[in-house]
Amino acid sequence: MKIHALFLILLLACLYPSLAQGTYENCCLSYVKKLKKSIQRRTKSYRIQEMDGGCNISAIVFRLRKSRTFCGDPKQQWVKDLMKNIRHETVSY
Amino acid sequence: MGSHPDFDYDDHFNDSSYDEHYENYEDFHTVCDKKDVRSFAALFLPVVYTLALVVGLAGNSMVVFVYLSRKRLRTLTDVFILNLAFADLLLLFTLPFWAADAINGWEIGVAACKITSAFYTTNFSCSMLLLACISVDRYRALKQRSASALSLARGNPRRQRLLLCLLVWAVACVLGLPDLVLATVKQHSGGRKACRAVYPVTMAQGAKASLEFLEVLLSFLLPFVVMLFCYCQVGRALSQAATSGVRGVQRWKTFRVLIAVVGVFLLTQLPYSVVKFVRALDTIYALVKDCKTSKGLDRANQVTESLALMHCCLNPVLYIFVGSSFKDHMIKLAKRCGQTGRRLRQGSEMPVPVEVSLKLREHPTDNAAPESDDEDTSTFTI
Numbered sequence: 091m092k093i094h095a096l097f098l099i100l101l102l103a104c105l106y107p108s109l110a111q112g113t114y115e116n117c118c119l120s121y122v123k124k125l126k127k128s129i130q131r132r133t134k135s136y137r138i139q140e141m142d143g144g145c146n147i148s149a150i151v152f153r154l155r156k157s158r159t160f161c162g163d164p165k166q167q168w169v170k171d172l173m174k175n176i177r178h179e180t181v182s183y
Numbered sequence: 184m185g186s187h188p189d190f191d192y193d194d195h196f197n198d199s200s201y202d203e204h205y206e207n208y209e210d211f212h213t214v215c216d217k218k219d220v221r222s223f224a225a226l227f228l229p230v231v232y233t234l235a236l237v238v239g240l241a242g243n244s245m246v247v248f249v250y251l252s253r254k255r256l257r258t259l260t261d262v263f264i265l266n267l268a269f270a271d272l273l274l275l276f277t278l279p280f281w282a283a284d285a286i287n288g289w290e291i292g293v294a295a296c297k298i299t300s301a302f303y304t305t306n307f308s309c310s311m312l313l314l315a316c317i318s319v320d321r322y323r324a325l326k327q328r329s330a331s332a333l334s335l336a337r338g339n340p341r342r343q344r345l346l347l348c349l350l351v352w353a354v355a356c357v358l359g360l361p362d363l364v365l366a367t368v369k370q371h372s373g374g375r376k377a378c379r380a381v382y383p384v385t386m387a388q389g390a391k392a393s394l395e396f397l398e399v400l401l402s403f404l405l406p407f408v409v410m411l412f413c414y415c416q417v418g419r420a421l422s423q424a425a426t427s428g429v430r431g432v433q434r435w436k437t438f439r440v441l442i443a444v445v446g447v448f449l450l451t452q453l454p455y456s457v458v459k460f461v462r463a464l465d466t467i468y469a470l471v472k473d474c475k476t477s478k479g480l481d482r483a484n485q486v487t488e489s490l491a492l493m494h495c496c497l498n499p500v501l502y503i504f505v506g507s508s509f510k511d512h513m514i515k516l517a518k519r520c521g522q523t524g525r526r527l528r529q530g531s532e533m534p535v536p537v538e539v540s541l542k543l544r545e546h547p548t549d550n551a552a553p554e555s556d557d558e559d560t561s562t563f564t565i
Contacts, residue, residue, distance in 0.1 A: 113377035114217045114224065114481050120472040122212035143382045144371060146469045151214055159214040 094169070117145035118161030120182070124168070125160060133160075135177040211358060221285075221375070222355040228285040233347040234453045242499030243268040249503075251350050259320045262327050262344050264502050266351070269494035274306035278492070288375035293368050294305055296378035300366035300543035305359030312351050314448065316501070322413035324422050354393045396463050402428040405458040405559040408450060448492065455491035458483045468561045 103111050125133075134156050139149040139161075150162040150169050162169035246268035250261065280291075280299045289296055365380040418441055421434055462480060466471060470476045 104188045113371070114220045115371040115377070115378045116218075117214050117477075118212075119215050119469070119474065119477060120212060140384050142367070143365075143380050146376075146466050148384075159447050161212050161214065168201075 103170070113144060115144045116124040118147060118149035118151060120147075120161065120164075121149065122160045125172075127163070129160075130168075130172055133172065133176055135179045136162075136173055137165075137179040152176075190531045204534040210262045215477055217478060217481060220478050220485075223482060224485050226303065227485060228281040228489065232282040232492075232511070235489075235492055236275050236278050239271060239496035242496060243272045243275070245500045246503055247272065247287075257346070258324065258346055260317050262322070262348060263313050263317045263320060266348055267310060267317070267498055267502065270306045270309040270313060270355070271498055273302060274310060274492075274495050277303045278307075284378060288369050289378035290376060296368050297363050300362040300380070301359040303359075304362045305355045305529070308358040309355035310498070311406045312355060314498075315409040316347075316351060318410040318413035322416050325417055343554055385397050389532060398447040399456045399460050399463065405450050407448065408446055415446055417441060440501075447497055451497070453489050454483075458487045 105146050133152040134155065135153045137151050137153070139145050139147070139151055141148040148164055150173060152160045152162055152172065154160070162172070164170070247265065250265040250268070277299050278294070281303075362380060364376060367377050367381050368378055369381055370376050418438060418502075421437055424434070429468065458480070462484065465480070471480060
């Protein structure tokens with residue numbers, strides 16, 4: 091009976107899916123609170139970081155020159171406003 | 184276009200304040216570039232995986248060869264060990280793909296990604312499952328002599344072994360299913376293609392975290408607790424057998440095998456599970472905001488996962504080569520243990536929990552008594 095239970099628990103409880111390999115993506119880890127107007131004007135494009143398993147937070151990644159980047163909180167108004175004015179990178183690079 | 188001159192002027196004029204501003208936030212609010220983590224992986228993982236592949240292929244294929252060339256497998260543990268070697272072999276076959284992935288990114292398509300991921304998960308979990316099953320069977324074999332065991336002894340034992348193995352493989356395949364569904368090739372911001380599970384955006388955080396927690400709980404803690412429990416019982420029975428005249432040196436050798444089995448499991452799986460647990464916490468609470476820490480965690484993940492994979496090379500060593508020299512010897516020991524157990528039970532010196540289990544087992548085995556003698560020969564292999 092006891093061993094029955096042991097086998098059963100083992101087999102039933104192991105019904106979990108696994109995450110095989112880690113992929114090590116470039117991710118935003120936190121947000122910039124406010125970006126100066128002058129810098130905002132310099133942003134060229136943005137891409138959307140999704141929380142689909144690769145990164146831990148969702149974010150808007152603004153790209154400046156020299157491939158410098160800033161992470162914006164998609165919930166903040168200034169981020170939404172800025173997104174309207176610049177190019178959305180559909181093909182990530 | 185009208186604002187262009189203004190832009191350029193501003194650009195030029197505010198350079199110093201921009202840089203100042205930028206420096207302040209550099210560590211925390213730019214994208215954390217993990218190029219160096221990936222280049223570490225591109226060097227480290229192929230080396231480790233090649234090593235694992237060579238050692239693992241040699242050991243496990245030898246086990247499969249030896250066991251299949253036998254006319255019949257004597258014990259359930261033998262059957263489990265054969266299956267374990269098979270699962271380890273299949274797991275090892277995915278390693279070249281992961282090594283290539285670490286070097287170049289995933290270039291061989293979505294179908295290959297799905298199949299490789301599912302294979303990896305299925306066989307990794309099957310391996311863990313079988314390790315626990317072996318410990319349960321060894322424990323069962325030891326207890327069997329005093330009260331012949333449960334449903335396994337009922338009916339045709341060969342058919343039941345087959346069924347049990349099919350059950351283990353079926354569960355493992357179910358575990359591989361989510362990978363088959365979710366795994367896909369995704370191009371990420373570095374330009375590389377990666378083969379990973381992509382969750383629906385709305386459920387991603389909760390799903391990923393709960394999966395990682397569950398994985399730690401079930402692929403490490405549960406097998407570990409089961410193994411620890413079963414092998415402690417076996418160990419205790421062995422030390423009781425010492426009183427019935429088993430030599431000290433033999434006993435120590437047997438203990439050594441048990442300690443090695445549990446110890447190696449702990450050494451290889453614990454670090455990976457700890458890292459996984461921390462990563463799961465990080466997924467929920469986004470704890471790591473520092474790029475260096477995040478990279479450190481990624482490296483730790485690579486190293487500990489490689490260590491965890493090494494377990495499948497060590498299985499043949501632990502379960503066959505270390506054990507085989509003690510095999511005959513263990514059978515003798517187990518017989519004595521059984522006699523000791525019987526004697527102890529009659530003398531009501533048996534520890535309480537075991538006694539409870541024996542009583543519980545009395546009921547289903549009553550009607551199975553005739554067949555039980557047949558199973559009696561399957562004693563104890565380490």
